[in-house]
Amino acid sequence: MLKINEHYLKLQASYLFSDIAKRVTAFQADHPEREVIKLGIGDVTQPLPSACIAAFHKAIDEMATAGGFRGYGPEQGYEFLRQAIAEHDFQARGADIQADEVFVSDGAKCDTGNIQELFAGDAKIAIPDPVYPVYLDTNVMAGRTGDFQDGRYRGIVYLESTRANNYVPDLPKEPVDLIYLCFPNNPTGSTITREQLKVWVDFARDAKALILFDAAYEAFIRDPSLPHSIFEIKGAREVAIEFRSYSKSAGFTGTRCAYTVVPKECVAHDSAGAKQAIHPLWNRRHCTKFNGVSYPVQRAAEAVYSSEGRAQCTALIDGYLANAKIIRQAMNELGYHTVGGDNAPYVWIEAKGDSWAFFDLLLNKAGVVCTPGAGFGKCGQGYIRLSAFNSEANVVKAMARIREALA
Ligand code: PLP
Numbered sequence: 001m002l003k004i005n006e007h008y009l010k011l012q013a014s015y016l017f018s019d020i021a022k023r024v025t026a027f028q029a030d031h032p033e034r035e036v037i038k039l040g041i042g043d044v045t046q047p048l049p050s051a052c053i054a055a056f057h058k059a060i061d062e063m064a065t066a067g068g069f070r071g072y073g074p075e076q077g078y079e080f081l082r083q084a085i086a087e088h089d090f091q092a093r094g095a096d097i098q099a100d101e102v103f104v105s106d107g108a109k110c111d112t113g114n115i116q117e118l119f120a121g122d123a124k125i126a127i128p129d130p131v132y133p134v135y136l137d138t139n140v141m142a143g144r145t146g147d148f149q150d151g152r153y154r155g156i157v158y159l160e161s162t163r164a165n166n167y168v169p170d171l172p173k174e175p176v177d178l179i180y181l182c183f184p185n186n187p188t189g190s191t192i193t194r195e196q197l198k199v200w201v202d203f204a205r206d207a208k209a210l211i212l213f214d215a216a217y218e219a220f221i222r223d224p225s226l227p228h229s230i231f232e233i234k235g236a237r238e239v240a241i242e243f244r245s246y247s248k249s250a251g252f253t254g255t256r257c258a259y260t261v262v263p264k265e266c267v268a269h270d271s272a273g274a275k276q277a278i279h280p281l282w283n284r285r286h287c288t289k290f291n292g293v294s295y296p297v298q299r300a301a302e303a304v305y306s307s308e309g310r311a312q313c314t315a316l317i318d319g320y321l322a323n324a325k326i327i328r329q330a331m332n333e334l335g336y337h338t339v340g341g342d343n344a345p346y347v348w349i350e351a352k353g354d355s356w357a358f359f360d361l362l363l364n365k366a367g368v369v370c371t372p373g374a375g376f377g378k379c380g381q382g383y384i385r386l387s388a389f390n391s392e393a394n395v396v397k398a399m400a401r402i403r404e405a406l407a
Contacts, residue, residue: 039395040369041389045391048255050312085104101264111259112214125139126180128160129377135214157176177210178210179200231263238266246258252301256293262283264279323345327347334403349386359384372384
């Protein structure tokens with residue numbers, strides 16, 4: 001008799017986006033004349049940069065020729081892309097990362113989800129609250145938690161991000177082995193300073209812990225004092241892995257390309273207490289379970305680093321950041337406390353009440369869809385997230401409607 005992995009049964013069904021969709025459908029059925037503006041989802045809306053499209057087309061044309069055709073590529077990614085990443089995303093910022101420490105993949109979702117399988121089943125996990133749910137659910141699947149009780153899984157150390165700590169969690173008070181951090185943050189849009197990140201790196205070094213640093217929104221950082229990579233922090237090479245993605249930086253959510261950086265010095269320990277390098281383990285996992293990102297997609301990603309590509313990506317993100325500013329200003333003027341939106345595409349808004357009640361208010365009175373913060377964890381209750389991923393015209397219209405509804 002085949003038994004299933006019963007840890008899957010502990011998972012809480014994610015009703016968040018289906019509940020949102022149900023409420024929106026019901027509203028539209030009742031008010032077919034009202035146009036709904038969606039500022040809820042975290043998906044990009046603008047087309048791919050033309051430099052990426054040109055490189056994509058060219059690579060496809062190469063594939064149509066006998067000389068240019070390529071079959072399986074290196075699982076870790078083509079050298080041209082790994083090299084460009086190491087130079088532009090790290091070395092240019094003073095972070096010592098080499099091309100062979102970069103693993104190209106089809107998404108930061110898969111990478112942040114898959115990485116936990118390298119670590120022991122009894123590893124103590126620290127996870128932010130509110131959180132991008134992948135970190136939590138993949139550890140539940142792996143059996144690192146107890147049951148779900150009172151809004152939380154037993155056995156997890158929750159790192160609370162609240163107004164009191166300006167949405168940057170304090171160090172845990174109990175021992176932990178694996179720490180998830182995400183900055184600029186989804187869902188709060190908060191950022192971490194160099195000094196604050198150094199505190200986490202030092203903590204991980206002392207505790208022989210490892211930080212999994214999700215920098216999927218790094219490209220939205222405009223404040224020059226903020227770190228783009230954890231590897232800009234001294235001592236991080238031994239205790240951190242970083243995840244990046246072209247999804248939000250270059251509009252690749254439907255094209256799929258991302259990467260994970262595992263420095264060669266990065267270690268965990270075996271049961272005898274001996275250091276074990278993580279790089280060969282991740283390399284082994286990657287080669288065993290993944291067959292590489294397609295050649296045209298990697299060429300399109302490489303084009304992000306060309307001079308035209310960089311300018312186009314900057315313009316793309318500037319557009320979203322301008323939207324975020326409009327959202328944040330409007331909510332502040334209406335008397336709501338907000339965070340995010342200046343170095344991130346998300347604005348996190350204190351709802352002055354229940355998350356879902358505020359969601360319903362915005363939908364019914366303004367025809368605007370947000371994401372209720374309660375869907376991201378216990379600390380998200382009482383907040384909503386508005387996303388800047390939409391056209392400027394829609395954002396302006398949405399905020400005018402919200403002003404009218406809430407004024
Ligand atoms: N990490 C965070 C924090 C995200 O918000 C997202 C997507 O919303 C991802 C990772 C996933 O990125 P990708 O599209 O590369 O899978």
